[in-house]
Each structure stands twice: as structure tokens, then as C-alpha cells.
Amino acid sequence: MAAQPIPNPVRPAFAPGERDDTVVVSIGPSHPATHGTIQIFAELDGERVVRADVHCGYLHRGFEKECEAHTWHNCIPYMDRLNYCSPLINDFAYCETVERLMQVEVPRRAVVLRTLLSEYSRLTDHITCIAASLMELGAMTAFLYLVMIRDYMYEHIAALTGARVTHSFGRIGGLARDLPPGWLERLEEILVQADDFVGRVHGLVDRNRIFIDRMRDVGVLTQKDAISYGYTGPMLRSTGVARDLRKDTPYLCYAELDFEVPVGIKGDNYDRYYVRMREMDESVHMIRQCVDLLEPGPVITADRRCALPDKQAVYGEIESLINHFKLVMEGPRVPAGEIYHAHEAANGELGFYLVSTGEGNPYKVHCRAPSFVHMGGAHLMLEGYQLADLVPTFGSINMIGGECDR
Amino acid sequence: MGAEVFDRVKSRLAAREEEASLVHGILVVNLAPGAVREAAGRLRELGFDMFLDVTAVDWPGREPRFDVVWHFYSTTDFVRVRLKARVPEASPVVPSLTALYGSAAFMERECHEMYGIGFEGNADLRPLLLYEGFVGHPLRKDYPKEAEQPLVPYRD
Numbered sequence: 001m002a003a004q005p006i007p008n009p010v011r012p013a014f015a016p017g018e019r020d021d022t023v024v025v026s027i028g029p030s031h032p033a034t035h036g037t038i039q040i041f042a043e044l045d046g047e048r049v050v051r052a053d054v055h056c057g058y059l060h061r062g063f064e065k066e067c068e069a070h071t072w073h074n075c076i077p078y079m080d081r082l083n084y085c086s087p088l089i090n091d092f093a094y095c096e097t098v099e100r101l102m103q104v105e106v107p108r109r110a111v112v113l114r115t116l117l118s119e120y121s122r123l124t125d126h127i128t129c130i131a132a133s134l135m136e137l138g139a140m141t142a143f144l145y146l147v148m149i150r151d152y153m154y155e156h157i158a159a160l161t162g163a164r165v166t167h168s169f170g171r172i173g174g175l176a177r178d179l180p181p182g183w184l185e186r187l188e189e190i191l192v193q194a195d196d197f198v199g200r201v202h203g204l205v206d207r208n209r210i211f212i213d214r215m216r217d218v219g220v221l222t223q224k225d226a227i228s229y230g231y232t233g234p235m236l237r238s239t240g241v242a243r244d245l246r247k248d249t250p251y252l253c254y255a256e257l258d259f260e261v262p263v264g265i266k267g268d269n270y271d272r273y274y275v276r277m278r279e280m281d282e283s284v285h286m287i288r289q290c291v292d293l294l295e296p297g298p299v300i301t302a303d304r305r306c307a308l309p310d311k312q313a314v315y316g317e318i319e320s321l322i323n324h325f326k327l328v329m330e331g332p333r334v335p336a337g338e339i340y341h342a343h344e345a346a347n348g349e350l351g352f353y354l355v356s357t358g359e360g361n362p363y364k365v366h367c368r369a370p371s372f373v374h375m376g377g378a379h380l381m382l383e384g385y386q387l388a389d390l391v392p393t394f395g396s397i398n399m400i401g402g403e404c405d406r
Numbered sequence: 407m408g409a410e411v412f413d414r415v416k417s418r419l420a421a422r423e424e425e426a427s428l429v430h431g432i433l434v435v436n437l438a439p440g441a442v443r444e445a446a447g448r449l450r451e452l453g454f455d456m457f458l459d460v461t462a463v464d465w466p467g468r469e470p471r472f473d474v475v476w477h478f479y480s481t482t483d484f485v486r487v488r489l490k491a492r493v494p495e496a497s498p499v500v501p502s503l504t505a506l507y508g509s510a511a512f513m514e515r516e517c518h519e520m521y522g523i524g525f526e527g528n529a530d531l532r533p534l535l536l537y538e539g540f541v542g543h544p545l546r547k548d549y550p551k552e553a554e555q556p557l558v559p560y561r562d
Contacts, residue, residue: 006558009537013530057535064520065544065551100430227455227481230509241481248484339430340459340477340486353475355463368459368477376512405535 012041013053019043022050027390029058035132036401038375040394044387052382056375059405067365071331072098072172072306075365080166082367082403085128086121086346088114088157090403091170093343096251097352098172101339102332104306109297110174115252116290117157117169118343119283120187123194124153125346125398126234126276126283133273133395134205137214142204145197152190159183172332173307174300184291191284198280206274215270219381219393222267229377233348233370235397238275239267245344253293257286272396306332331360340368347371347398369403411452411483418448432477432486439491442476443501446489450506454478454487457507460514462521464547470494474523476503493523502527520545 016024028039037058043051063082067075079094080087092114099106106114131146154164159180161167169176205211221231223239236243244261246254262278264271300307304323313320336358342351348370355364374397381393412433416426419435426435437445446457458477465471476489491500502525503510514525515534522543525531533540537557542549 004559007539009557011532011538013532055534057533057537060535062544062551069551225508228508230457230507243481337429340432340488341430349458349479351458351477353459353461353477364463366459366461372516373509373512376509
């Protein structure tokens with residue numbers, strides 16, 4: 001039997017053959033130069049990109065629909081899979097949004113640990129972004145330096161959470177467990193090494209002629225466009241706008257920390273690289289402050305509306321057994337209402353808009369994912385530049401398919 | 407800081423007091439669908455220069471069936487405003503904000519495919535996360551979670 005032709009799932013905004021002096025090429029959705037499954041239709045005049053049409057959705061898995069069929073707790077593993085380079089930030093952003101809706105008080109130790117782990121995740125995210133984009137420009141040594149450090153961090157987080165990438169470590173009301181013995185000592189060792197290797201990368205590429213030629217004045221995003229297109233995070237800061245939710249609307253314990261918000265000048269690829277490098281320094285500085293702020297105490301609230309009772313009590317007394325059963329089978333009862341709350345994730349404003357009808361399942365979970373919004377303006381940074389510039393520019397946007405396509 | 411901004415927004419946007427309220431730190435303004443475009447324009451004048459998000463909430467059985475929800479952020483005052491408008495199932499159409507905010511184009515495309523909300527003035531509502539030829543609107547409550555629409559037929 002002859003194979004049926006498969007209909008084209010994507011309709012580009014411009015058809016090939018509209019102009020006879022240009023060529024339309026389709027790049028992706030599975031292309032070595034696009035980390036992330038994404039398709040870019042580029043209309044080329046010689047080597048220059050005239051128009052670009054960015055298509056995402058190849059990783060769409062119905063995250064928001066699926067959440068509606070799960071209890072508030074059972075959604076947490078899905079959050080890890082939004083931005084899988086910094087899963088803990090997603091966990092904590094979601095949990096804090098639910099906690100605000102429930103008006104649950106989170107213990108001090110959990111708040112400080114969440115801040116610490118958020119910054120640790122930001123480190124791994126920025127390292128991934130910078131390492132991958134440097135590798136695409138041929139800087140293999142810098143890539144290996146950085147992913148080596150990242151792997152130390154992954155192993156170290158695995159010692160705490162039990163998983164290298166998808167940790168599911170946040171809980172509504174706190175954290176899954178406390179730090180294992182010796183974790184903070186190892187943390188300091190890794191931070192010292194991270195400082196060292198980030199310094200080496202600075203030395204390797206910052207003043208490298210090839211690197212500057214590929215990055216400086218390429219993929220320029222203006223301040224006006226960045227704000228109009230809803231850009232947040234390092235992308236917005238690289239254009240010189242010092243907006244950071246950690247400073248502007250402090251959450252967790254960011255108000256107590258001393259840190260700077262690095263900004264760029266031109267909003268080009270080089271600035272985006274440099275802003276991320278500087279943010280890593282600030283993250284290391286913040287992690288050390290968080291270690292000093294840590295005090296002994298519980299890591300999850302005693303509020304029985306959302307937190308599971310102690311396992312010993314579940315086995316020993318009927319109230320706790322029923323409590324456990326109700327929380328697992330029916331989910332925590334979140335008061336009816338709606339809320340939008342956002343954290344400064346590694347890529348920008350990660351917001352959750354939740355609607356509850358008072359049930360154990362969310363009525364609606366909507367994720368305002370920075371990568372998705374950034375894709376909406378990606379053509380601005382591609383048009384007018386060389387086809388080869390698409391690689392470093394796309395790398396510097398750090399599009400994460402998991403949160404972009406949901 | 408936030409309170410006076412909210413007062414300013416309230417006085418410029420809401421005709422009556424009961425249309426605006428403060429919910430979990432965000433000013434929520436309920437509007438008629440036709441008034442959204444003008445309200446967004448006023449918000450932009452008031453410093454709400456960042457359009458964060460548009461989505462919808464489906465309430466089957468209620469008339470009008472959909473809530474369309476917009477979020478705005480002010481990068482100078484660090485506060486958010488939420489606009490809400492109810493639209494019926496028969497004509498789920500709201501004005502597009504693409505002329506005011508660049509980010510609206512992509513987000514309205516997503517809301518259109520997921521809920522079937524029409525955005526008057528947005529000429530490019532092609533599928534974004536879904537594909538050409540997808541039937542239905544998956545985030546509506548009456549779309550079954552298990553439904554499959556494979557582009558490539560399964561082999562036996």
C-alpha cells in the first residue's frame with residue numbers, strides 16, 4: 001500500500017516564491033543548531049535573513065490540561081519539566097502561588113533553603129545556556145569546563161533530592177526533606193570551583209576576537225522592543241533595563257540579601273552572555289549569604305491542610321491516617337479564588353495564574369513561561385542578520401522547549 | 407507605593423466601585439469585552455508598559471461561558487493589574503491588543519487555539535502550539551483529555 005502523504009503541520013507566514021530574489025529555508029524542528037525542538041522559516045536574500053517566522057509547539061504535551069486532572073500536590077512533578085535546566089525554581093514558584101492562595105505560613109528554614117536552591121538552580125541554568133552557546137561557536141574547552149561544574153552541581157543536588165534533573169523537591173508548605181549531613185561543606189567546595197572555572201571562561205572568550213566578532217552587535221534587541229514584547233530576565237536586563245523581580249517585588253528572603261542587578265548596554269548577544277556571567281557571580285554571593293542565614297528548624301509547615309503528617313503518626317493513630325489518606329486521594333483543599341504570582345526564574349518572569357473552586361484539583365493552571373514570550377519576539381533578533389548568526393542568537397535567548405510549549 | 411497607583415487605575419478605568427477589587431495583591435478590574443481595548447490603552451498611559459499574559463477560564467453551564475483574563479505589569483511601579491471580561495460561547499470575541507503591545511500577537515494565538523477565543527484585529531491567528539487542521543479547543547472543559555488526533559496514522 002502506498003504511504004499516504006502526511007499533511008504539513010505548520011503553515012509559514014510567508015510562502016516560498018512570493019519574491020523571485022529570495023529563498024525560503026526551513027530550519028528545524030530537529031536541527032543541530034537549534035537546541036530545543038523548534039522550527040524557523042527564514043527568507044534569505046543571499047546570506048541575509050529578510051524575514052523569520054518562528055514556530056514552537058513540537059514539545060507541547062498538554063501540561064495545563066493534565067494539571068486539571070491531578071491534585072494540587074500531584075502537579076509538582078510536571079512543574080519540574082517546564083524549565084528542566086532549573087527545575088527547582090519552577091517547583092518553588094508553583095508551591096508559593098498555592099501557599100498564597102491557601103494562606104499557609106512556610107517555616108523560616110524552608111524559605112531560606114528555597115532561596116538558596118533557587119540561586120543554585122539559576123547557576124546550573126546559566127551554565128547550561130552559556131556552555132551550549134559557546135560550544136556552538138566552537139569553544140569546546142569552555143563548554144567542557146562549564147558542564148563539568150554543572151555535573152558536580154547535578155550530583156550534589158541529587159544527593160539532596162534524589163534526582164539529577166527532575167527533582168520534584170518542593171512541597172506545598174515547604175520542602176520534601178532537610179539537607180543531608182555534609183551537604184553545605186560540599187556546596188562551598190563546588191562554589192569555589194565554579195568561581196575558578198567561570199573565571200577561566202572569562203579569560204578564554206571575553207576578549208577573543210572570533211567570539212567578539214560573532215557576538216558583538218549581533219542579534220540586537222532595543223529597550224523599547226524588549227518591553228513591548230514582554231521580555232524579562234537576562235534578556236531584558238541585557239538591553240539596560242534593571243528590572244528584576246527579586247529586587248522589585250521581593251519574595252522568599254531576597255529582601256534580606258545583598259546583591260546587584262547587572263545590566264547590559266546594547267542588548268546584543270555579547271551583552272546577554274555577559275549579563276548571565278555576572279548573574280552567576282551574584283548567585284554565588286547570594287548562596288553564601290543564605291548559608292549564613294540558615295537556622296535549625298522544620299522544613300515543612302505543620303498545617304495539616306496541605307502537609308502530610310509524620311509517617312510514624314500515620315501508622316500509629318487514626319486521625320493522622322485519615323489525614324494522610326484524604327491529602328493523597330483528594331488533595332489539599334485550596335480555598336476558591338484566583339491568583340497570579342511570579343518568581344524571577346533563570347529566563348525571566350515565571351508566573352502562575354491559578355484558579356481554584358475549593359476542590360482538591362486545580363480548576364485551571366496557567367503558566368506564563370518566559371521562553372514562550374521570548375519566542376514571540378525572536379524574529380526581531382534574527383531579521384537583518386546573517387543566517388550563521390541565527391546560531392549564537394538563538395543560543396543566547398536560551399529557549400527551553402519544556403516551558404515554551406508546555 | 408502600590409495603593410496610590412491602584413487608586414489612579416481605579417479612577418481612570420472603572421466607572422463603578424464594585425467593578426474593581428484588590429485580590430492577592432493584584433488589582434482586578436471587570437469590564438465589558440468591548441471596553442478592553444480602551445482600558446488597555448489607558449493602562450499603558452498609566453505606566454503599565456508590559457503586557458504579561460492573556461488566557462481564558464472556561465465555566466461550562468454559566469452564561470456567558472468564558473472569562474478572558476489579561477495581566478499587565480508596570481516596570482516603574484512594580485504592580486500588576488488584571489482585566490477580566492466575560493464572553494458568551496456564541497460569539498467569544500474580544501478586541502486584540504496587538505496594536506498596543508508586541509507580545510500580544512503570540513499570546514493571543516495561543517489563547518485562540520486553546521479556547522477558541524477570537525481576537526478582533528489580530529490577523530495572524532494560525533495554530534502555534536497545536537498544528538494545522540487540529541479540531542476543537544483542548545483547554546475547554548468539554549474537550550476530553552484522552553482525545554487523540556494523530557497526524558500520522560498508527561500502524562497496526
